[in-house]
Every structure is written in structure tokens, then in C-alpha cells.
Amino acid sequence: MLLNNYIATPLSREKIRALTLIIRKTLTLEKEICFPIVEMLEAMPDLFIENNFTFQVVSDVELPQSIQGDVDISNHYMRIKESVYDGACIGKGRDRFSIAHEIGHYILLNAAGISLQRNISNRKVEAFECPEWQADCFAGELLVPRHLVQGLDVNEIAKKCKVSLAAAHVQLQSSKNKRKW
Numbered sequence: 001m002l003l004n005n006y007i008a009t010p011l012s013r014e015k016i017r018a019l020t021l022i023i024r025k026t027l028t029l030e031k032e033i034c035f036p037i038v039e040m041l042e043a044m045p046d047l048f049i050e051n052n053f054t055f056q057v058v059s060d061v062e063l064p065q066s067i068q069g070d071v072d073i074s075n076h077y078m079r080i081k082e083s084v085y086d087g088a089c090i091g092k093g094r095d096r097f098s099i100a101h102e103i104g105h106y107i108l109l110n111a112a113g114i115s116l117q118r119n120i121s122n123r124k125v126e127a128f129e130c131p132e133w134q135a136d137c138f139a140g141e142l143l144v145p146r147h148l149v150q151g152l153d154v155n156e157i158a159k160k161c162k163v164s165l166a167a168a169h170v171q172l173q174s175s176k177n178k179r180k181w
Contacts, residue, residue, distance in 0.1 A: 006131055007129050008108075008109075008129050008131040008134055009129070011108070011134050012128055013128075013137055013141070016108075016134065016137045016138050017141045017146060019107075019108075019138070020138060021145070021147075023107075023142065024145065030145075031148070033145065033148045033149070033160045033161060034160060034162050035100075035142055035145070035161070037088060037096050037099050037100050037103070037143065038085070038088050038089055038096075040103065041078075044078075044106075048076065048110075051076040052076055053076040053077070053078075053106070054076065054077055054078075055077070055078040055079070055080065056078070056080075057079075057080050057085045058079045058080070058081060058082065059081075060081045060082055063079065063081055067081075068080070068081055068084045068095070068098035068102075069081060069084060069098055069099065071109075073105070073106065073109045073110060076106075078102055078103075078106060080099060083095075084098050084099065091162045092162075093161075093162055093163040093165075093167060094164045096162055096163065097139050097140075097143060097163060098139075100143050101135045101136060102135070103138075103142075104134065104136075104137075104139050105131065107138070108131075108138060109131070139167075140163075140167055140170055140174070141171075143162075143163050143167070144157055144161045144163055144167065144168065145161075146171070146175050149161065149171070149172075150175070153172075154168045154172055155168075157172060
């Protein structure tokens with residue numbers, strides 16, 4: 001689901017970080033530096049049983065080349081490309097992030113009650129109200145827990161959290177940034 005033409009309920013990085021910490025605590029993973037994202041994906045049908053949530057690993061040709069996965073919020077359904085799923089299973093940072101991003105869309109738009117509206121006026125959408133930024137932020141905060149990576153450098157974060165160097169860099173910078181969002 002591409003949400004570039006939508007505006008979401010404003011949500012700060014601080015609020016998203018708090019939500020990911022609640023998820024980690026609920027799953028008793030608040031002290032685990034490397035979040036088991038594939039296991040979470042596989043557990044989601046049980047975690048969201050009241051929604052009849054399902055996911056499917058699909059052939060790479062079923063989704064456009066630039067899309068790693070998608071979520072149908074209304075029907076509680078997620079698809080992940082086979083190469084992304086396989087990559088995440090062996091610890092590839094980009095693929096782990098892609099799955100966390102799609103999970104972020106689902107949780108933020110369903111469980112957290114974030115609403116969407118079409119941006120028919122084509123006004124500039126601030127980062128904190130952009131669903132794609134929110135899902136990226138969710139993925140980063142879930143996979144790179146601020147409370148466990150303090151004092152680590154980018155390379156250590158990437159290795160210990162099993163994320164790409166780019167994701168590690170963004171999370172390291174966001175922990176130093178004093179902006180509200």
C-alpha cells in the first residue's frame with residue numbers, strides 16, 4: 001500500500017518510540033538488542049486474531065520491483081516478497097527493515113488508531129504526518145532500540161541490531177536530534 005498521497009494523524013518520533021517500547025515489553029523483548037522481526041511477522045496472525053490478520057510470502061514478480069511488501073489495512077492482509085522474507089530470515093538489514101516497515105503500517109493504522117485522509121489539496125505533508133515516514137520511524141525504533149544502543153557507533157549498531165548502515169545512521173542521528181518530530 002503506497003501512502004504517498006495521504007496525510008496521517010500527526011505522530012512524533014517520541015510517541016512512535018514509546019509504542020515500540022510497549023511492543024517490546026509486551027513481548028518481553030525490551031532487553032533484546034536484535035529484534036526477531038520474522039518471528040513477529042509469523043506471530044501476527046495469533047497476535048491479531050480478532051482481526052483475522054494474515055500474511056503471505058509471495059513470488060517477487062507478484063509485486064512491482066520497487067515494492068518490498070504491502071499491506072491491505074481494510075482486509076488485514078500483508079504480502080512480503082519471497083526474496084525479502086528470505087533475506088530477513090538470514091539477517092539482511094534492509095529486508096528486516098522492510099518487514100518492520102510493513103508491520104509499522106499495520107500497527108499504526110489499525111492497533112494504534114492512526115487515521116488517514118487523502119491529500120486532495122496536494123499541500124506539503126510534514127514528516128510527522130506522512131504515513132511512509134511514520135512506518136520508517138516505527139521500523140527504525142523497533143529494530144534499533146534507543147535505550148540499548150546508547151554509546152555504540154554506526155557499525156556496532158548495524159551489526160548488533162542487524163540493520164543496514166543507513167538505518168543505523170538514521171537512528172543514531174535521530175537520538176541526537178532535538179526536533180519535536
